[in-house]
Amino acid sequence: MSGSVYIGISGWRYLPWRGVFYPKGLAQHRELAYAASQLPSIEINGSFYSLQRPESYAAWHAATPPGFVFALKGNRFLTHMLKLKDIEGPLANVLASGVFELREKLGPFLWQFPPVVKFDPQRFEHFLSLLPQDTDSARELALQYQPRMEGRVSLEAGPKRPMRHAVEIRNESFLDPAFIAMLRRYNVALVVADTAGRWPLCEDVTADFVYIRLHGDKELYASGYEDAAIAAWAARIHAWRKERDVYCYFDNDIKVHAPYDAQRLIAAVDALAAQAD
Structure with a gap:
């Protein structure tokens, strides 16, 4: 039985998108509802910069249709500032801040680490052991x-539901079999991150789902994906979905490529699925 595929965008509040992806005159508070009418999933990235409030999460749940899924970017205070030291209280704060208001629409947590953070086995194992399943x-x-x-x-x-976690790394010290084995022990996904060659691109499958972030094919955060690149990513997703759910988010938002590339990738993945039936 094949897994589900969720392809979308990282964030939705971007000034250059207004009047381009978003219809002219669309009120800002309607942008999430519009984006959710075009795509099945969105990665919340405001939570990376600061803790959001319960009323915001509740509003986002209300603005999106049944079956919609949010991924949630973990707060950078843990990953970039504390660098995983003394994180028990801050992690509790993240979980208490309102994420449960997303209810059945809460998808994976994304934990992104900066290039300066290297693989510290003891510190990372402690972090992974804390992540609720x-x-x-x-x-x-x-x-x-x-x-x-x-x-x-x-x-x-609410009712007991599984929780998933993915880790995005940006330092080559993580290219270590011990790190891959550690992620597998805790069923945490290693993000497949296309960063125009700036940081490691790893395709090790370490969990019961796959998490992909597409930051730009040739220019980080800016370049769109040509047809050949879309076809290549569609083929990867088609293969991975045979046994796992797949989440994929475009983060090449500067020039308004992300939502359109997401729609093109959805169409390509659907076409492969139709051919396989």
Whole structure:
């Protein structure tokens, strides 16, 4: 039985998209609803820069149709500033900040690490061991939120559901069989990241799902994907989906390529699926 495929964009609030991807005159508060009418999944990246509020997550849930899925970018305070040191409280804050308001639309968490962070086996194993594998354990951890979060938390996790996590690395020290084995032990996906050659492109399958980020084929965050590149990624996704769910997000947003490339990739993957039937 084949897995599900979710292809979308990283973020949705971009000024250059207005009047291009978004219809002229569309109110800003309607942009998510419009994007969700065109694509089945979006990666929330505001959560990377700062903790969002429960009412925001609830509004995003309400603005999107049934079956829609959000991926959620983990807060950079853990990955870039603390560099995984003393993260128990901050991780609890992330989980308490309102993510449960996404309910059944909550997809994988993305944890992105900067190029300066190298593979530290002890620190990474501790981090992976903390990541909750279901919403019940996530709620238990969320209850340990720090006092500064008081008054802006949401702790009702709803029915028990699985939770998934993916790690995006940008340092060659992670090209280590020990790291791959560690990810597999914890069922955490290693992000397949196309970064126009700037950082490592790894295709090791380490979890029961695959997570792809397409930052630009030739120019980071800017260049679009030509037909041959779209066909190549569609073939990869078609192969991976035979046994796993696949999540794929375009982050080449500067020149408004991302939403259109996502639509083209969806069409290419659908065409391969139709041929296989």
